[in-house]
Amino acid sequence: MAVSKKIVPSETRLFKPLKLGNVELQHRVVMAPLTRYRNDSDHVATPMMIKHYGDRASTPGTLIISEATGVSHTDEGDRHLPGFVSDKQVEAWSKVIDAVHARGSFFFQQIWGIGRAASSSYVKERGLKYRSSSSVPMSAEHEAPDAMTEEEIQEEIQAFVDTAKRVVAAGGDGIEIHSAHGYLLDQFLSADINQRTDQWGGSIENRSRLTLTVVKRVIDAIGAERVAIRFSPFASFQGSEKEDYLELYTYIINELKGMNANLAYISLVEPAGDPGALLMDSEAANMDKSLDFILELWDNRSPVMVAGAYKPETAALALEQHYQKWDVVIAFGRLFLANPDLVYRIKNGLELNNYVRPTFYLTDTDKGYNDYPFSDEFNKAHPEVFAAEA
Ligand code: PHB
Numbered sequence: 001m002a003v004s005k006k007i008v009p010s011e012t013r014l015f016k017p018l019k020l021g022n023v024e025l026q027h028r029v030v031m032a033p034l035t036r037y038r039n040d041s042d043h044v045a046t047p048m049m050i051k052h053y054g055d056r057a058s059t060p061g062t063l064i065i066s067e068a069t070g071v072s073h074t075d076e077g078d079r080h081l082p083g084f085v086s087d088k089q090v091e092a093w094s095k096v097i098d099a100v101h102a103r104g105s106f107f108f109q110q111i112w113g114i115g116r117a118a119s120s121s122y123v124k125e126r127g128l129k130y131r132s133s134s135s136v137p138m139s140a141e142h143e144a145p146d147a148m149t150e151e152e153i154q155e156e157i158q159a160f161v162d163t164a165k166r167v168v169a170a171g172g173d174g175i176e177i178h179s180a181h182g183y184l185l186d187q188f189l190s191a192d193i194n195q196r197t198d199q200w201g202g203s204i205e206n207r208s209r210l211t212l213t214v215v216k217r218v219i220d221a222i223g224a225e226r227v228a229i230r231f232s233p234f235a236s237f238q239g240s241e242k243e244d245y246l247e248l249y250t251y252i253i254n255e256l257k258g259m260n261a262n263l264a265y266i267s268l269v270e271p272a273g274d275p276g277a278l279l280m281d282s283e284a285a286n287m288d289k290s291l292d293f294i295l296e297l298w299d300n301r302s303p304v305m306v307a308g309a310y311k312p313e314t315a316a317l318a319l320e321q322h323y324q325k326w327d328v329v330i331a332f333g334r335l336f337l338a339n340p341d342l343v344y345r346i347k348n349g350l351e352l353n354n355y356v357r358p359t360f361y362l363t364d365t366d367k368g369y370n371d372y373p374f375s376d377e378f379n380k381a382h383p384e385v386f387a388a389e390a
Contacts (some may be wrong), residue, residue, distance in 0.1 A: 002110040008171055009316035009349045011287065017061070018327055020303050021225040021264030025329065026061025029284070032307050032331035033065045033176070033230075037080040037363045043070070045082060045092035050099045053107075058382070059343035060104030063189040065331070066096070068112040068178050071163040072156070074128045075184070077118035080363045084109060084163050084170075091281070094170040101171065108228060108264070109167045113156055114186030116145040116193075117238050123226050133187045133194040133201065133210075138239055142389040146285050153200060156216055164218045164227070168255065174226035174264050179211045181275055182238025190242050204251050212255050215263075219354040224261035228305075232269035234286040237276040246293065249308070253297045265303045267331065268294060270358045273308025278334075281357070284308075295326050299364065307331035312346045337369075350375050 009015070015027045038049050040120045057064050062088045070076040070083040083089050094110070100107040116132035120143040123130045131152065132145040148156070179185035187193045188210040200328055206261040211229075220226050231252070233245040242248055256263065268291045277284035295304055306328055310318070336342050338355035345352055359368020 007157045007313050007316050007320070008349065012168045012316040012323075012348065013319040014312075014316045014330070015347060018303060018329065019170045020063065020329070021228070023063070023173050024061065025063055025106070026059070026349070028306060028329040029062065029338045030317070030329050030331040031056050031062065031342075031345060032333035033066045033067055034337060035067050035081070035361075036337075036369060037361050038369055040079050041079065042088065043073075043076045043081060043083040044086075045096055046110050048370055050095050051090075051205065051370050052340075053324050053372070054099030054103060056102040057078050057103040057105035057107075057338035057345070058341055058374075058378070061345075062103075062105040062343055063329070064105055064107050065176055066093075066107070068114075068183070069093075069163075071111050071113060071159040073126070074123065074131070075112060075114045075159070075170070077114035077120075078122050080163050081114075082212045084111065087157075088214060090166050090170050092363045093167075093172075097171045105170075106173045107173050110178055110230070111160065111163050112178035113159075113169070115184030115187045116142070118209075120145070132184070134196055136193050136195060136358065138182075145157050147196065151197070153210065157210070157217055160214045161217050164222050168222050168226060172226075174228060175218065175222070176228040176230055176267060177211070177214055178230050179214075180230045180232035180240075180269060181235055181346055182240030184247075186212045186232070186240050189248060190240055191244065192241070193239060207306045208248065208252050208255065212252065215256065216259060219259065219261050219263075224259075224263050226264060227261075228267060229256070229262045230267035230269070231294075232273070233291070234271045234289050235269060235274040235276065236285060236329050237274055249294055253294055257298070257301065262302050265305050265329070266294070266298060267305040267307070270308030277337045278309070286310060292366055295323070295328075300326055303327040303329055305329045305331050307333065309334070312352075338372050341374045342376045344381075345375055348377060350377060 018025045076083045097107045120130040130145050131148050134147045137142045137144045160273040167175050271286040272284050274284040335354045
């Protein structure tokens with residue numbers, strides 16, 4: 001019987017340095033964007049978030065991506081979600097960014113329009129508009145949103161540009177445009193949701209126009225090396241499933257290539273990463289599908305990030321085998337939440353803490369957020385990390 005050799009992640013491409021945008025990653029273990037509702041009631045980042053992100057940056061050369069952050073107050077969308085708009089919000093995020101940089105790591109802010117995935121009652125309570133590409137409700141239990149006007153679409157594009165500039169001014173290494181998982185930009189990509197008959201709907205070209213315009217305008221404002229984009233071709237979360245995913249993303253990737261600008265990275269969600277399945281800890285659909293058509297097309301123009309239920313060993317194996325032709329980095333969500341020293345633990349073959357799902361989305365508390373311990377080994381090797389906090 002063949003004996004399969006056990007893979008040792010620290011000896012694989014997972015720990016091979018890689019240039020991404022303007023930064024030099026020391027390894028390919030990335031902290032995925034994670035919505036955690038720990039902002040205050042004005043949608044301002046809190047001190048516990050400074051600690052949370054700073055702790056996870058504790059191995060130098062790590063890329064940290066923020067939770068999805070509103071580009072306008074309308075896009076804050078629900079209680080305790082973040083924004084990057086007001087001076088107070090910018091100042092609070094700049095402290096998070098400083099904490100990450102103080103550990104020699106790097107920070108990209110994920111930015112979004114939230115659209116119909118917002119809480120309609122919360123948005124309206126604030127005197128703002130509950131909106132989407134079209135007036136199509138998320139489900140029978142949801143309210144129908146208003147279709148955005150041409151003027152509102154133009155304002156939203158400008159909000160992405162202005163937010164990207166604020167992130168760079170606050171010291172961020174870049175921004176990741178969220179065009180996935182049934183949030184606003186994805187609400188334009190999906191033919192089920194987008195029923196517009198103007199230049200923003202109908203054909204693949206028209207449905208892609210908002211995402212591509214945002215990318216182009218943001219590149220013009222802050223430079224392509226600071227800009228990344230996220231797509232989830234297979235996810236059905238929040239009504240985002242796309243029958244024409246092959247043609248749609250082939251078109252989008254070709255258009256991005258045509259911009260002749262090297263984005264920092266493209267972030268792609270594997271079939272196993274559908275938040276709809278992850279939230280229920282259940283089996284995802286579309287497990288027979290593959291992101292390879294996008295990687296083939298993109299052809300290593302810049303790194304590709306993949307995410308979706310990876311473990312250290314499966315991540316290492318993916319880089320060594322399935323993705324060996326390409327510069328791929330792996331984003332970890334739940335494992336990074338539960339392990340502030342995830343990179344150190346993987347590198348040293350240490351056991352991982354388990355995550356505790358019921359505490360993921362608590363508000364106004366450190367519980368389930370900053371109470372996952374560092375390993376004893378890390379604490380012994382790096383007393384300075386804690387001395388700095390004392
Ligand atoms: C969520 O809040 O559940 C969420 C946010 C952003 C994602 C996926 C899920 O990309």
